[in-house]
Every structure is written in structure tokens, then in C-alpha cells.
Amino acid sequence: MTMDNFCKVLTGDGMVRGLALDATQIVEQARRIHDTTPVMTAALGRMLTAASMLGSLLKSRDNTLTLQIKGDGPAGGIMTVSDALGNVRGYPGNPAVELPLNEKGKLDVAGAIGTEGTLTVIKDLNLKEPYIGRTPIVSGEIAEDVTHYLTVSEQTPSAVALGVLVDRDWSVKQAGGFLLQLMPGADELTITKLEWALAHTPPVTDLLEQGLTPEDILRRILEEFEVEVLERGEKVYRCDCSRERVERALISLGAAELKTLASEQEITEIGCQFPRDPAILNKEFGRRGISAITGWISTYLNELPMWQNERAFVDHMNFLKSIGATIINTSDQSFSIQHQWNTPLSNKKVLNDDEWEVLTKGLDHLGKIA
Secondary structure, eight states, X not given: OOOOXXXXXXXXXXXEEEEEEEOHHHHHHHHHHHTOOHXXXXXXXXXXXXXXXXXXXXXXXXXXXXXXXXXXXXXXXXXXXXXXXXXXXXXXXXXXXXXXXXXXXXOOHHHHHOSSEEEEEEEEOSSSSOEEEEEEOSSSSSHHHHHHHHHHTSOOOEEEEEEEEEOTTSOEEEEEEEEEEEOTTOOHHHHHHHHHHHHTOOOHHHXXXXXXXXXXXXXXXXXXXXXXXXXXXXXXXXXXXXXXXHHHHHHHHOHXXXXXXXXXXXXXXXXXXXXXXXXXXXXXXXXXXXXXXXXXXXXXXXXXXXHHXXXXXXXXXXXXXXXXXXXXXXXXXXXXXXXXXXXXGGGOOOOOHHHHHXXXXXXXXXXXXX
């Protein structure tokens, strides 16, 4: 039995389209997979919710949509991918970011993402080339950035609301969002009614806390309109990696490149950033005769307290051990300008003596743990 967590509607006059998603279970699964801090859970959750709703607008079942945001903040970028059914997966560049609450007492998503950078939408429509649209980040809060993209790049006036409520134990208490779009021909009265409704709509997590379903949320916002439900359904967190996809990726490199890879090294690793459940991984590894060798972790020894670095390191080390890996690759990303596209190399950080000491002693400490 499926649990409907998604609804898509159209007003009776055909002038407003609405989508809403209760993404609580999707975001909680992503949090467990990537072991995100609260602010990164909020950032990743907003991206997953937006990607799922945008993916649900694709016309063909074999289409896919990728939603990426890359700013100048410590998050290092977030990538999410949705199929045409709205099933989604995602990956944060740096799941361990921890920041103070913002001036409103909320998780500082904009501080993690940054306010300089780009939001990118890639639609694979099975044409010769994918559709790629980019717009500048306008706030780093993600909802405003997606709204700006839809209005500017796709020329569709839209309103996007996204929210993630993280509990005291870092689990996801509520997560979700809605997307409202004006259809061609919408008149001023329609626009005025919709603007008034949006101005009087509480945060989406408050609505979910009150027990409203996605359909309830849309009907509340569009109470001045007749509403026709176009779709109810369940959207889930899903990774579609398979041996066949890996084979296709290798074939796409071409014979010459594959021969070069084979001649340059004895072992070539192919990785996926999405699956992290040891039970699933070990089962699939066994079926395919694959062995896990190593895994990557980023540390921030000069930016985060040692206890936070150590906790993330130990958690990742234990995960690697659970899938049979014996090596942990560690890269310290303190002061990194990676993904900060507007930062010239001349502005990169050069460590002073004290920072070098923190780095070397920190890596030595983590090495002893491993």
C-alpha cells in the first residue's frame, strides 16, 4: 500500500498549477545516508523537495532532471537528481558544515550555500543534447533561487516554498514544499488572489506540523479557486545505480580511453555518491563479485573543532569497515575555494605556521584512530 505524499492540482479555470510534497521521509533517509549536520539536512532537504516537484513536471517517464546549486559557502555545492515520477536522490558536497543560527534563529542555509554562485537545472529529455539552464543565486535559501530560475530562465511566473524542520536529535521532524505556477493567460485578478493567499500562508513545516496533507496545503492556498486534482501519489528517495549503467558509462569513454586507463593502473575505481546502506551495498557487492577498497572523507581541521572532525571521521571509518574497506582517504578542505567560481586562485588561502601545526597534528591524530 502506497502512502500519498504528493499532490498536483490545476485550478478550474486552468490559470494556476500547484504541486505540494511532504518530503519528511525522503529527507530523513537522505540524512541517514549522508550523515548530515542540521544545517546541511535543511539545505539538502530543500533541494531534494524542489527537485522532486520539478521532476514531476517532466513529460516522459524516461526523462530525468538534475538540480544543482554551487555557491561560495562551505557546503561545497549540492546535487539532486529526480526521475519523471518525482523519485529523487541527492548528494551534499560537505555534509559536515556546522554554523550558528542566523539572525532569525533559524538554520543558516544561506550561510552554508553562499550568496554568490549558480543554480543549474539539467533536463535529459532524450534529445541529442540535454537542456541546461543557469541563473545566479539570489539568496542561497534555495526556494527563492528556484523561484528566480523558473521565472527568468523558463519564463513561468512561479512561487516556491521549501522547509525542513530538524528535531533535537538531528532527525527530520517535518520537510516539504509547494510550487505554484501561473499558466499562460492568467489575468490580474488571478494574480492578485494568488499573491494575497501566498502572503497569508504559514511556513510549509508549520502546515505539516498541523497535520495537513499536500492536498490540504494546496486547497488551503487556493481556497478562492475551484481545484481539480490531477495526481496523488508517493515520491521516494531512490538510487538507480546498476551494473548496466556502469557498463554504459565505461562504453561511453571509448575504446582508446579504456585502453589508456587499463595501461596506466592495475585497478580503476568507479564510485557512486548515493548508496550508503551497508546491507544493500554488501548484498550488491556479493552478487557482482565487487570489493570495496576505500572511501573519501573531507575534514575541516582549521575551521571546525576537533571533536566534530573526529566524530565525522569515526562515523565514516566505521561505515567503510562495515562494507569491507581497509583504507580511508582523507582530504582537509579548510579554507578551500573549491566550487567558489568567483574566487580567483590569487585569493586562495595560504596557511600560516599555526594553521600548518593544526593541520599536521590533526591528521596525525586521525591517523592514529584509523
